[in-house]
Amino acid sequence: MPQRDTAPPRLRPGCSVFTIEGRGTALRDTDGLMFDIALPEEAIRGALTGADGAGPEVLAAFRNAGHLGARATWPEDRARVVVLADESAQLCAALHAAGAEPVAAPADSTAPDILERRPAAVCAWSDGPAPRSWLELDALVDHGVAWQRASREGRHVLVEPVAGDVRHSDVVARRLAAAGSGHHHLAEFWAQHGAGRALHGDEGADAADLALVVALLVADLRAWALGSRAGESAFAEPLPPSRRLRVVGLDTGAISDHPVLPVPASAP
Incomplete structure (x- = not known):
């Protein structure tokens, strides 16, 4: 026995x-x-x-009173995470250590390619402005797949909400609207980077930068997997990962959170 x-x-x-x-x-x-x-x-x-x-x-x-118990573990039904990143090894290792089952895939994978792997979530990282292909990957949400993205613009990283109903297209639209009269600059910055015409300084993420980004991505995805628990707390309740655009200053370590809502459909 x-x-x-x-x-x-x-x-x-x-x-x-x-x-x-x-x-x-x-x-x-x-x-x-x-x-x-x-x-x-x-x-x-x-x-x-x-x-x-x-x-x-x-x-x-x-x-x-709920004061006994063990550390929460990553649920099995949300464990498989497809990772889209050129630097996938560190992200996969961190996800595995947190209890997930990461699977690396080419950064330019299409939605059908990804869905064949039957993921619960997809985590994408771009060491540069978000590629246009992320707009097409918004379709993952329609198949019940959580869709997480982070990209670097200069020496700032944008950690987007874990979709959910706030998709990459919503973040793009909200950022352009928030830019006001500067939205032409932002749109052209994205376009010229994507076309390879923009000139950049020595700004790529180094090992320390990447460690910070990986930690934030894994923390957000783990919070999504475990589900949120609202209640009285001695600390300010954070915005949930599904409603938060997080801006990280790589040179300062400053992190600012911004609420993001879906952009409602409108008639043409």
Whole structure:
């Protein structure tokens, strides 16, 4: 017969138990909220370390309040991620370490080619302005595939929402509208880069830049895979990855988040 796991229950990652002198035992929960608990520290520590004589009522109280559990793992039904990037090795390694099942594909893959691999999500990275082919890959969303993109413009990286209903075409339209009178400059910058006519400085992503981009992409995709959990928190609730355009300054490390909504269909 297989041996029964006798390891004691663990606090959920993010939970901590500590003592305030003259006041008693306190707890920090996963949302960063802190409060007193009406249980003696010895009983709590005994229950969570498997010490003899620890009462089951202590564990029941923690379990019912949602303070016991293990680190969340990447769901199997969302694990396969097709990676479109010239530098795919680092991104694939990070996704694998996070629990996903990455599959590298040529950066110029078409939607039918990608769909043959049966992905739950597609992650694309361009070390330069977004290629026009990403507009065609918006069709992935119609097949239930999450569609994630990040591109570099100069020394800034744009991490687009994990679509969802906010597609690459929506981001393009929203950025042109936000540019105001400068939208002609932005459109021409994209066009001349795509045609190979624009001149650039020495601005490509180095190893440190790429590590930052990879970490942000994997964090967003993992948040999508695990699903969001809204609730009271000691910290400001972030914009969900499906509604957020993130701009990263590679030279400053500054990260700014901007809400993005789909562009509604309109009559011609």
